[in-house]
Each structure stands twice: as C-alpha cells, then as structure tokens.
Amino acid sequence: MLLSVSLLLLVCGSQAVHYYGTVMTYYPKEMMTNGSLLVNVRYKLSFVACTANDTWSCSGNCGSETADVELNVVDESPGEWCQREGIMTRLVSGTAPFQLQLDGGNWITGIINSIVSWRAVTDVELSFRSDSNQINTSPVTTILPALRIPSNCPRNISLLAFDPDGDEVRCRNGITSDSECNPCTPPSVLSLSSSCSLSFSPTNSSNEGPYAVQLVMEDFPRQNINLFQPDGSLVQKTTNEAISKIPVQFVWKVGPPVPSCAEGDYLPRFLSPTPEHRAQLYVPAGQALVISIRAQATQSNINGLLYSGPHNAVKASLGSGSFSLTWTPSASEDGQSHPICFVVQANYSNTLLHSDLRCVIVMVGNGPSTSTPVVYGTTPSPPVTNLTTSAPGPEYVIALNMMISTTLSMEDNSDAILALIKSKLIEKGLPSDVSLRLLSSGLVVVTTSSP
Template sequence: MFLSVVLLLLLVRDSYASHFYGVMMTYYPKASYINGSTSVELHYKVSYDLCTHTDSWSCSGNCGTETQILPLTKVDEISGEWCQREAVTSRQLTSNSPLTLVFASSAWISNVHGIGSWRAVTNVELRTRSDISKANTSPQTTVLPALRVPYNCQRNISMLTFDPDGDDVRCRFASSALSECVTSTNLSDLSISSSSCTLLFSSSANSSQGSYVVQMVMEDFPLQTITLTQTGGSQVQKTTSDAISTIPIQFVLKVDAAAPSCTEGQYLPRFLSPTPNNRAQLYTSVNQMLVIIISSQATQATSSELLYSGPYNVTKSSLGSGSFSLTWTPSVAEGGESHPICFVVQATVSSSRYQSELRCVIVTVGNSPSTTAAAPTTTTTQSPTTTQSPTTTAEFPTTTTQSPTTTAEFPTTTTQSPTTTSILITTTESPTTTTKFPTTTTPILTTTTQSPTTTTQSPTTTIPNYNN
C-alpha cells in the first residue's frame, strides 16, 4: 500500500514537473497625464499541459499599481496536450520611466535539450519618443503553444512582426547570459533569421525527433536615432542599433516521425485562396464582427482541426471539407489596438498528425463603436460582376435601405465549394456614419455601392481565385 502511494505521488510530481509550453507578452501605452503619471496595458499568453495552472510575474523598476483586467481565460486547447490562456493587466505609474517584468518557474515539458526551468523577460519602454511624440508600443505577435513538423521536412516558421510605430523588428534566441532564459537553446537543427523573424528547422536524421524548446525574444529598433524623454526632463538616445523594447516568444516545436511526402497539399495541409496571406493586415471596428474563412487541402490525409492563437474571445468553427472560420467581435476596450491572430490546420492519418505552415494576420480595431469599417480596398483590378474563376463564386443577398436618410451596409454571405474560402466582415452601422480604413493588399472582398440616400448591392458577385 505504501509503495503504491509513493508511486502515485511520483507520477503526480512528474506530471506537474513537465507542464510548461511557453509564454509571450505585448503591451500598449494607454494614457499620459499632466502630472507626469501614465498607464500601460499588458497582454500576455501562457501555455501549459492543462488549463488549471496559475502564473506569477515579478516586476522591477517603475512598477506602479497593478490592476487585473482579464484573468487567465482559455484561448484554445488540444485536450491532453496543451492549453493556451490569455490575461490582461494594467499598471498605473507615477512616471513614464521603464519597467521590467519577469516570468520564471519550472518546468518545461520533456525536451531534447533537457531544459527544465524557464524564464521570460519583458522590457517595457514608456518614455516619450521624439519621432512620434508619444510612448513606445511593443511589436505585436503571437504563436501557438506547439507546432509540428516531420523530421524529414524542412520548415520555415515565419513569425508575425507587426509594429504599430513602424519600427524595425528583429528576433533572436534568448540569452542566458542576459538573464532572458535559464538555459539557452543551441541546436544545429534550429536557426533564426533576425531580420525576417523566421525560425528555420532543417534535419534529415531520425534522431531529431522530440520536443524542442524555442526561446526567442522580439525587439523593435528605431529607423533613425531618436530621443526618449522621461518625466522630469531627463533624456536618453536610441540609435538604429539600440532596442527600444523586448518581448518574449517561447513555445515548443514537436519534431515527429518522417512524413511519406513533404509536398504541401498531400499530407501537410496546403492553404487555398482566399485564406489570408501571412502577415496580412485586416481592419474592423469596435462591436463589429470580423469573420475570417480559412480553407485547406490534404489529399492523403484528413484536415480535421484548426488550431489558433489570438484574442481570448475569438471563436472557431468547422465548415467541413478542410474549411474553417474564425470569428471575432472586438469590444470598446480593444479599440485603437492591433491584435495578432495565428493559425495552422492539422490533418491526420491514423495516429499521425501533420500541420500546415503557420499563418498570421494582424487586426487593427477602430475606436468608434458607431463607425462602420468597410473592408479595405484591394489593389487587384476586378469588376464586381466579372467571372474570374469558374470555381470561386460568392453570392450576396439583395439589400434595401433602412430609411431615406440612412446609409446602411449589410453583411456579405459566402457560398463556397469545399476548396474555396472568403474573408467576410459583418458590420452593424450607426445611422449616419460610414468610415473606410486604409488600403491594403489583403484578399478581402466587400462589394458596396453607396449613394447619399440608398445603399444597394449587386445580387451576385464572383470572387477572383487568388493562389497562395
């Protein structure tokens, strides 16, 4: 009996000891006051094997008073493997001087490096920048807790690198010498392209199988020498070689057994148009529904699941035949912010799992809940009534105006074949306000004909067939 209890305790201990799947953080300066005080909002995601583990961050420097806005709330989960959750906190600060946040504990899931404890560091810079006359906003990114690749297939994982201030964003492995992690990741199978923030995996050895701990940092650099001014007037300079802020990106890369083929679209799912391109910029408004439709193909496997990382209140749905949707309605609290969403499609053959490439988009949210954000104009020349592809057709409902003095824009509805998709933006509009966001090359289609007193739409529209 005693031996059974000991064995049970060891199993519980080992289960808890190998539970960490990674972390990331971004921040947004929120307010500056005449007395020199300021506030900052911090968004972070932590990933464990279960949705029950807690977290604790330590702070040094200008820490101020912390307020929890959102407790740890589930984003997405693979039952029995990982759970990612998001939390949001705010700090009210007496000045705009920097602060550092550290997340440290143990232990990583079992991995080929033998790394146990983790440490992740965020350097928050809030001093007023001379080039934009306001505080710095960190780069915006996210990633899934675990990505998969067969050991015989090279994979380039292109991280999202959106910076609201237009800075130069670079990535590198975290350094234990700089106290950015406990043990540095250093394997010949993994490398990073600093300027593109692309993680490269390349191996052909069966011995490469296992879980790799990926510990990266993402930093923003000014495009020219700038001055940072602190409350009270003191100043420091940042050159193009000086990082302004630092955020952690930590996750797991699972290297699986060899795939029968590395050609995308066979075992490894391939994205089909018009799934948004990687790093595409989308626009929506507060209280306005954004729908992203994603399509994939794997001829030798079953595309069974969409996995994503993004805001906690994004919902996902399966549309069948390798097609899925992500739906998000941002709240007033998210107005004026940019939020990353990353996703992969996972296919299965028996017990083997194969993932598509990682794709990410950035969604910029307008401030006004009464402003309709029409879909950005695309740079592709097209006629709303011209058939571009015989297999990609979307039908839109006939619409009528709500009143003689109201300009109304109605949701678009996409009827799709198993291999075609569309990104839709569904809007609810204030009676007299219609605002369009800047031009983008994202393949998003919204067809609207407006006049001062009526809004009509053509009964049918054919979407061009974009190849990704």
C-alpha cells in the same frame, strides 16, 4: 502509508512537467491627469493543462495592478496543450521603464535541447519618442504553443513581427548571460534570421522529438531618435539599439517522416479565401470581424484549426477543411493592434501534421458600430455608395459600387450570389423585375423592363 506517499510524489512530479511557452506584448492605455500611466500588458501562458498557472514578477517602475488578472482559455489541443491569455493593467508613476519576468519549471517531458526550467523577460519602455511624440509600444506578435513538422520536410516559418510605431522588428535567440532564459540553448535543428524567420532542414530520426524555442523580439528605430526620460533628460537610440524586448517561447515538434512534403498532399495547404500571411485587417470597435480559413490535404485527414489570438475569439468548423474565426473588439481596444496566428491540423497514420503558420494583424479602428460583420477572405469592391439618377423622366442607375463579402465560391455558387445581390438591389429601391447577368470579367450587368 508508504503507498500513499508514493502516489503523492507521482502526482507532484506530473504537475511539474507541463510548460509550453509564453509570449507578451504591452500597450500604453491612458495618461492620467496626475502624470501616472495606465499600461495594458497582454500575455499568453501555455501548459499541458488549462489549470496550470504561473505569475510574472516585476522590477523597476512597477506601480500596481488595477485588478486581479484572470487567465482565459484561448485554444487547446486536447491532451497536448492549453493556451490561456491574461490581460494585466498596471498603473505606473510616469513613463519610467520596468521589467517583467516569468520563472519556473519544468518544460514538457523529453525536450531534446536539454531545457528544464523556464525564464522569460519583457523590458517595458514607456518613454515619449521624439519621432512621434507618442509613448513607445512593444512589437506585436503571438505564437501557438507547439508547431509540428515531419523530420524529412524542409520548412521556413516566418513569425509575425509587427510594430505599431513603425520600428524595425528583429528576432534573436535568448542569451543565458543576460538571464533571458534558463538556459538559452537554441534547437540544433533550427536556424533563425534577424527578420524572425525560422528555417528547418530535413534531419534523421534520432533528432525527432520536442525542442524548446526561446526567442527575444526587439524593436529598433528606423532613424536615430531620442527618448524623453521622466527626469527631463534624453536618451538617444540609434538604429542598432533596441528600445524594448518581449519573449516568444514555444515548442517545435519534429515528427516521423511523411511520404511527400508537398503542401496539399499530407501537409495541409491553405486555399482561398484564407488571408495572406502578415495581412493587416481592419475592424471598428464593437463590430464583428470574421476571418475565413480554408485548407486542403488529399492524403491526410484535416481534423481541426488551432489558433492563438484574443481569448474571446470564436472558432467554428464549417466542414470540408473550412473554418472561421470571429472576434468582436471592445471599445477599450480601439486604436490597438492585435495578432492572430493559426495552423490547420491533419492526421495521417495517427501522426498529427500542421500546415504552414499563418498570421494576421487586426487593427481596431474608429468607426460606427454595426451589426454587419466584416468578413475577410473575399476580394470586396468599395463600400456601397448612393445611387445617382437622371431627372426628369425615368430613373437610370448611373453607378453603383457594392461590397460583397461571402465565403461562397463565385465559380460554384454564382446563382446564389446573384440572388443575394438582387435582393439587396430591390431593398435599395430598384424594381422587383430587375435581372442580373455575370460577365467573365467579374462585372455584374443589371437590367430591368420597368419604365
């Protein structure tokens, strides 16, 4: 009997230590005819296991959830963490604010800055703004559950900080006295700027291990504005007064040193055609967006891509440090902005290493749906336009603009690319004997002997 009780205690203790962080954003969805408002709240929960769970409590103008929230796996690092996404739709009475709070314990084992229990708070502000006459939205961001850095390598991590209203986004450490975390002790090895950049300086081996990062991200108007309250009153917000706030919590893992901190040696370095950090990408609802990602590490073994974003994005490994993320937004996401962040992971002497953090914002825009994916990672020309010809007499192409989206390298695969262009030109009505020649400037010369 004593053996059975001991085993039960061990299982419970193991399940209690598992939290890797959270992040939350919200977006007003629809104003109903009776004045109530549908609000989409999207959040990530990260634990050691994909089966772990926790729920947000609500205070204020909470209204009701229109359906049960289902947590869907975004991505996982097997044996380390699993991140899942929940989409909560609340029907609230008017535009009065409310607050969501997540409480529990424990963070993962060995947190160096002595954080045990977790708490995260979101202030949802739904008032109409005088500058846009629109309902306020939160800042938009996401984060991986864990970021890794060798103890001897300096690193600046610029978090994604975007606001659909055009507000200035600022970051700060949580404040214990404001009950924003429990407690809010920041990592001693990190410094945070208000522009949401984390700086790490080389440290000694005694500081290696995991740290709990508990940040608050806020939006500030770029000019003094009024918020229209449900009772008809106005509340002024100055450029130094936050409108709303969201939590950004994750683990910072300081690992053993590496022989070189130069990107591309042991730490993976991003290569073209990977989009730039904080790039804004556009895709119509119902159309597939493909993000091409490529990295190199000459002294370590690249073994995967880790990302945080919509749970229904599809990750693919294409070999030789090349990956892709494909996401097709739904019609319900039209007009919204969605964050995607990723790192490329490598292995050196059984130590996992991460590239720099790279993030993009995906704008879901109006437009006709099409089966042709939008591919990011190339430098396309403008979309295809109609052919202009002279008449009467033989037809001559005066101008042709064509979008070329491909993961192929122009340097190494020019013949294949030219063959694809030729096939498309013939499909558009040019004669089958058309020939193509690539100039050093990147222009393509098209000729034909047909009359």
